[in-house]
Amino acid sequence: MEKYALIVAGGSGIRMGTSLPKQFLQLGHQPVLLHTVARFLEAYADLHMVLVLPPAYIEKGRELVQSMPGAGNCAFTPGGETRFHSVKKGLQFIPEGAVCFVHDAVRCLVSAGLIRRCFETAAEKGNAVPAISPADSMRFQTESGQFQPLDRSKVRLIQTPQTFHSTVLKKAFDQPYDPGFTDEASVVEKAGVPIHLIEGEPTNLKITTPLDLLVAEQLLAKR
Amino acid sequence: MEKYALIVAGGSGIRMGTSLPKQFLQLGHQPVLLHTVARFLEAYADLHMVLVLPPAYIEKGRELVQSMPGAGNCAFTPGGETRFHSVKKGLQFIPEGAVCFVHDAVRCLVSAGLIRRCFETAAEKGNAVPAISPADSMRFQTESGQFQPLDRSKVRLIQTPQTFHSTVLKKAFDQPYDPGFTDEASVVEKAGVPIHLIEGEPTNLKITTPLDLLVAEQLLAKR
Numbered sequence: 001m002e003k004y005a006l007i008v009a010g011g012s013g014i015r016m017g018t019s020l021p022k023q024f025l026q027l028g029h030q031p032v033l034l035h036t037v038a039r040f041l042e043a044y045a046d047l048h049m050v051l052v053l054p055p056a057y058i059e060k061g062r063e064l065v066q067s068m069p070g071a072g073n074c075a076f077t078p079g080g081e082t083r084f085h086s087v088k089k090g091l092q093f094i095p096e097g098a099v100c101f102v103h104d105a106v107r108c109l110v111s112a113g114l115i116r117r118c119f120e121t122a123a124e125k126g127n128a129v130p131a132i133s134p135a136d137s138m139r140f141q142t143e144s145g146q147f148q149p150l151d152r153s154k155v156r157l158i159q160t161p162q163t164f165h166s167t168v169l170k171k172a173f174d175q176p177y178d179p180g181f182t183d184e185a186s187v188v189e190k191a192g193v194p195i196h197l198i199e200g201e202p203t204n205l206k207i208t209t210p211l212d213l214l215v216a217e218q219l220l221a222k223r
Numbered sequence: 224m225e226k227y228a229l230i231v232a233g234g235s236g237i238r239m240g241t242s243l244p245k246q247f248l249q250l251g252h253q254p255v256l257l258h259t260v261a262r263f264l265e266a267y268a269d270l271h272m273v274l275v276l277p278p279a280y281i282e283k284g285r286e287l288v289q290s291m292p293g294a295g296n297c298a299f300t301p302g303g304e305t306r307f308h309s310v311k312k313g314l315q316f317i318p319e320g321a322v323c324f325v326h327d328a329v330r331c332l333v334s335a336g337l338i339r340r341c342f343e344t345a346a347e348k349g350n351a352v353p354a355i356s357p358a359d360s361m362r363f364q365t366e367s368g369q370f371q372p373l374d375r376s377k378v379r380l381i382q383t384p385q386t387f388h389s390t391v392l393k394k395a396f397d398q399p400y401d402p403g404f405t406d407e408a409s410v411v412e413k414a415g416v417p418i419h420l421i422e423g424e425p426t427n428l429k430i431t432t433p434l435d436l437l438v439a440e441q442l443l444a445k446r
Binding site: 131134135136137138139140141146147149150152154155156157158159180182183185186189194195197202203206208209211214215218219222 | 354357358359360361362363364369370372373375377378379380381382403405406408409412417418420425426429431432434437438440441442445
């Protein structure tokens with residue numbers, strides 16, 4: 001079964017306080033984005049890739065990725081208005097009958113092992129979404145505006161790569177946009193398909209703040 | 224108004240994979256617990272402290288804390304079966320008519336500024352519980368066992384110091400134990416008192432895994 005990684009990097013780095021989008025920030029010896037690409041190639045050397053980038057950064061992304069050995073199978077497309085629109089644009093490059101990973105470009109510490117587990121579950125059950133249990137107590141705002149305790153043993157923090165049969169994913173993305181579409185799982189679920197959570201990784205961080213970048217540097221240094 | 228910090232360190236370090244409870248692990252030049260104590264003394268030099276420790280570590284804790292300049296006003300007590308029972312034991316040392324901070328010993332990066340904001344809100348409104356917004360998408364397990372999307376804009380991650388008028392806190396802890404008592408706010412709320420959330424700090428980490436300890440080392444080095 002062919003494998004496609006749709007790597008989404010629409011973010012503009014506002015929370016990072018830098019002008020450069022966070023996927024281009026340097027982490028160790030290379031930009032965040034190249035770490036992410038390298039992880040997928042480590043999991044599956046024959047993987048195809050589609051990179052969704054901010055329109056102004058397409059050329060920079062192309063130059064960076066094409067300098068990597070083994071990153072030949074890569075298409076590039078500018079992102080859209082929301083995550084949904086960005087993924088929809090990327091899906092144009094992905095055929096039916098494949099397995100498609102949709103991954104945050106800034107989750108650059110994902111392990112090859114997690115990528116492979118996502119593939120295996122998606123190949124068997126139709127999809128796989130990695131998730132971890134939270135460490136903190138939580139509260140949830142009710143309609144009255146009050147924050148009530150939330151049973152954290154029932155909460156999962158959702159990660160990527162969210163992994164699907166591409167035929168199912170492409171069909172789900174034919175739905176009209178809904179503001180409730182916060183990730184790909186929510187789009188597929190709205191199309192009537194149950195989602196399979198699998199165990200994610202605490203180190204599969206989303207790099208959105210300078211603190212996250214610092215942590216990622218430490219984790220990389222330890223590997 | 225007198226101030227008491229009830230510092231709770233019941234944990235046994237299972238998730239850390241060490242035999243030493245995590246509040247005694249070395250972080251920079253001193254154990255985690257002493258960083259925590261130092262933060263409270265930095266906020267209020269005239270603060271009283273009650274430390275709740277695992278029974279086998281009372282003497283070690285006493286030796287460590289009593290070696291600190293300014294940490295004279297400190298009582299020690301062994302923890303109980305659950306968080307609720309540990310806090311209840313500590314409350315025996317705290318008079319009515321004070322403000323009481325209840326704090327996780329392993330949140331050793333709390334700032335003096337947050338401690339002071341907790342005090343000011345609790346002095347004015349009766350209590351203050353710091354909380355931050357989550358960065359991840361979430362799902363919540365419904366009664367059918369399925370995980371449904373949860374609107375993360377309505378979720379808050381709860382931190383400590385959870386801060387209360389001691390009279391209200393002590394009265395709330397006279398209630399019989401309930402497994403729903405996951406933190407002090409849930410106990411006080413069950414007694415009919417509304418909880419006031421205030422903005423917490425992303426760096427106010429709870430050190431529960433080796434990754435957290437690594438992050439804390441980096442944050443300390445940057446200060």
